[in-house]
């Protein structure tokens with residue numbers, strides 16, 4: 385346990401952890417179950433192209449979410465691209481800037497302009513109150529992002545979409561296993577997209593899925609995911625190769641068997657962080673709605689430099705020196721990254737809440753790979769820093785002159 389500032393690895397101490405602790409360490413389910421499935425795949429010699437495990441995975445996801453259709457894909461970025469194209473979005477689409485870059489790229493990749501909207505600082509999600517002023521004759525849709533698995537204001541967004549005749553989709557990359565007003569996320573808007581990337585609550589190594597209740601849209605998405613083939617020699621739409629393969633589905637099915645255990649561990653980690661980081665001035669841990677289902681996959685802190693005493697960036701440097709690889713998701717915001725930074729400099733003036741939040745947020749490690757004693761050690765470092773932030777900020781100041 386580090387008691388003094390000079391024990392910190394950023395000064396003269398040795399790092400608290402000998403190995404790096406990552407945000408987004410994958411949740412691995414039952415190994416034997418996975419290996420059995422992989423043996424089945426090899427025995428069957430059916431590796432991809434709508435194989436039996438992919439079909440089973442799609443059925444399980446649709447049942448779990450309570451939607452009519454699930455189309456599994458090779459990742460969520462391509463799933464977003466396909467869903468956007470199948471839904472007929474073009475021109476301009478309103479999205480938050482405070483999201484992973486994939487949300488914006490999925491639009492720009494097909495020459496649709498992402499128009500960035502500010503967020504509600506309480507929820508970190510797109511602020512419906514700001515949307516209407518961004519609607520132009522070129523606007524065709526809105527994509528909300530359920531950031532950290534916390535639902536967007538679905539009702540307000542649906543109302544705006546209805547009034548202006550816009551499509552409404554959700555990037556639900558973080559939100560598998562979460563609910564909103566008693567309904568599972570995945571069942572809102574015209575379509576929603578999950579990510580099953582290694583770092584996500586449920587993973588298929590790489591993977592994603594589009595879920596929807598719209599039969600026509602689902603049929604189109606399914607064709608587009610497989611080059612547009614409707615039968616062996618008949619291509620009826622433009623398509624791409626967005627297919628999930630059998631080993632990914634095997635991983636997904638295995639993970640689904642352990643879902644309750646993953647949530648229980650994430651929830652326990654979250655409660656422990658909350659308890660051990662309570663009442664630190666200028667440090668807030670984001671809240672999850674207890675009345676709803678959450679996957680608790682993200683431990684997100686907000687640092688108010690004035691009250692905490694040092695900046696979020698300095699805290700991240702201190703933690704990383706201890707081998708706690710905290711992440712500044714989603715700094716600096718999509719509008720501050722290329723190509724958007726050059727295309728849309730005017731956006732900068734419109735996003736004051738995003739600009740503020742991107743400098744305050746950091747994510748800490750959690751998940752099944754983390755032990756309770758690791759969390760205690762991480763919290764001890766943060767508590768030591770908080771108790772000595774005044775001295776640390778002086779050291780920082782003098783090291784810069």
Ligand code: T4K
Nearest residue numbers: 406407408409410459460461484486555557579581582583
């Ligand atoms: N929309 C949203 C809102 C998203 O957050 C994402 C993805 C997407 C759409 C697109 O979904 P996909 O197309 O990826 O399905 C990571 C993930 O690559 C990305 O999937 C995720 N969001 C994003 C939030 O995080 P990076 O650039 O931070 O990845 P990287 O390599 O730094 O890994 C993150 C951490 O996880 C590291 O600390 C190391 C650890 N890790 C990673 C992998 C891959 C492991 O411990 N084991 C692993 O196998 O983007």
